[in-house]
Amino acid sequence: MGGQFSPKDPMRCPHYARFAAHLERPQFDGIYWTFFFSVIFILFVSSWIYQSTMRYREKPENCEHTFRRKLKISLAWCTALFFLAAILLIFEVFALLALQFCDGEDLMSLYWSTWTMLQLGSEIAILGINLAMWHQLFNVRQPLWALALGTPVLVVAGIGHIIHLALRMFYKKAKKSRRASKDVRGEMTEVSASSSSAPTIKPEREHVDQASTPATGESMCFAIDVGDDERVRQWPSFVRMSDGKAIVRLTAIHA
Structure with missing residues (x-):
């Protein structure tokens, strides 16, 4: 049933809703809420994977080789779950656009705010789990703030932390290669000078x-x-x- 104060927009409905424009209200309502709770469940699964992997390291009988193997498997699973949640979020957006332009829902501001806070926030939290396991796998010192399951601001700050580490590593490698090339040129100059000077x-x-x-x-x-x-x-x-x-x-x- 359409909204009483927000009329339907037949021009924007097929433009924004795309495939959802041909569905009825119960159908894209079902798509939205099914995928909504699916993303929440994916967040739970990712957190369980991360927690079980980190708890193994605290056991007295833990092995570094086994831990790294578990970490690689967990990172692969969480990365796959991250992309799966991203696909579900895209379908949710089309369902919300269908609610707004094809059905004229009056309370769309509540839908969009809830989607942004819980759905997009869950996706960013899963990304934070991947970043935390990436730090563990490559023995990179983690930032002082909470990264795994952190708020969107903390996860974005974690991405900035990785960019900073990458730039610093690139600068050190460039400086080292430049110094090595300078030493090689100096040695070649000395050799040519000594060979050209005859007794x-x-x-x-x-x-x-x-x-x-x-x-x-x-x-x-x-x-x-x-x-x-x-x-x-x-x-x-x-x-x-x-x-x-x-x-x-x-x-x-x-x-």
């Missing part, structure tokens, strides 16, 4: 007059800049190291 030989004649020609058998000493090459110590003419340079003695031989 230079600076002859330093000791106690010999530069204007005279060395006689046969006369020895001269040279200082050779060999860098970090240790193979110079194996040379037969090697004398010693001085100021980072290798001192070698060469003997003049005239043909």
Whole structure:
């Protein structure tokens, strides 16, 4: 039976109610209340799953591997229940739109407020259960406020907490990769600089007059800049190291 003060709207009825526009009042009334209590029942089941999983961890004989396996199964079930409740909520919305535009219900404000508080609130509470189990599964520190079965505001704050953790993790990984690439570039620069610098030989004649020609058998000493090459110590003419340079003695031989 339609409302006495809210007339039917034949233009908006098929536009908003879609499939429910072709149903009668008892039919979309039954759809709404059946799905209404179904969503409440799904919330109860999700809370039971979460509570049984968390209670296992408090048992003395609990095993971390078994707990994580139970946690994965519970998270999968609660996620499936979350999507099932979302589908039921969509059908409820069409039923409410049919009540409003196709039947002209006078008390639609009570319907919408109840749906928002209990149905949409239950959906958000189930999402909070999933977020709490996700924190447990990945060993992420939970926020200080209640997340599982929390109010919509607390659950939305929990989503913001996850976004904050994800951004901080991304920043740390980017900073670490940038630092690693900088170290690699520095090592490549050092290697190229050391490979491009060839050993230079600076002859330093000791106690010999530069204007005279060395006689046969006369020895001269040279200082050779060999860098970090240790193979110079194996040379037969090697004398010693001085100021980072290798001192070698060469003997003049005239043909």
